Amino acid sequence: TSNDYITEEAATGGTTYSKYITRKLTFNNPSTSLKFFLNCSVPLNTSLDFYYRSKVAGDNTKLNDVEYRKIDMTNVIPNSLNGEFVSVEQLVTGIPEFNVLQLKIVFNSDNESAVPIIKNLRLLALA
Numbered sequence: 001t002s003n004d005y006i007t008e009e010a011a012t013g014g015t016t017y018s019k020y021i022t023r024k025l026t027f028n029n030p031s032t033s034l035k036f037f038l039n040c041s042v043p044l045n046t047s048l049d050f051y052y053r054s055k056v057a058g059d060n061t062k063l064n065d066v067e068y069r070k071i072d073m074t075n076v077i078p079n080s081l082n083g084e085f086v087s088v089e090q091l092v093t094g095i096p097e098f099n100v101l102q103l104k105i106v107f108n109s110d111n112e113s114a115v116p117i118i119k120n121l122r123l124l125a126l127a
Contacts (some may be wrong), residue, residue, distance in 0.1 A: 008051055008106050009068045015108035018107040020117070022123070023065055027099045030056065034092040034101065039085040042077055042116045046109040049073070050090070054098035068104055085119065101125060 008014040034052060042048060051068035055061060071092055078086055103123060108117045 008049065008104070009070060011065050011067045014106070015054045016106045016108065020105045020118070023096045024103045025123065026057070027101070027125050030099045030127060031127050032093070032095055032097055034095060035090070035124040035126055035127040036103065037087070037089050037122045038118050038121070039087055039120045040077060040116060040118045041083050041085045043109065044079050044106075046114060046116045048077055048109065048116050048118070051104040051106070051107040052092065052097055052101060054101045056097055057099045063100055065100060068126045121125040
């Protein structure tokens with residue numbers, strides 16, 4: 001364990017090199033759930049981790065100061081054979097009321113020639 005390790009739940013940073021972070025999304029109406037869809041290709045011995053952070057409008061806290069929360073994706077994303085893409089759909093409920101949201105996707109691999117790939121990300125905020 002290194003003293004330089006930063007968890008991906010941290011408000012800024014994170015030790016993993018490869019990640020995608022959406023821009024800050026602001027909705028007119030408050031929501032309590034999040035649903036997202038994407039297509040992904042996840043070779044053997046690789047994985048994707050998903051995190052979100054949210055806040056309600058009027059909260060003076062800057063979104064960049066809010067920590068991420070990990071989304072449980074256990075057994076949701078199968079490994080891909082021969083680079084094919086699979087459709088993934090995930091519903092996240094029980095989020096405290098929000099109208100500002102940001103999603104982070106972390107790409108994990110021990111092999112530079114075999115990495116997960118995503119495309120066609122779609123996000124919905126549900127009341």
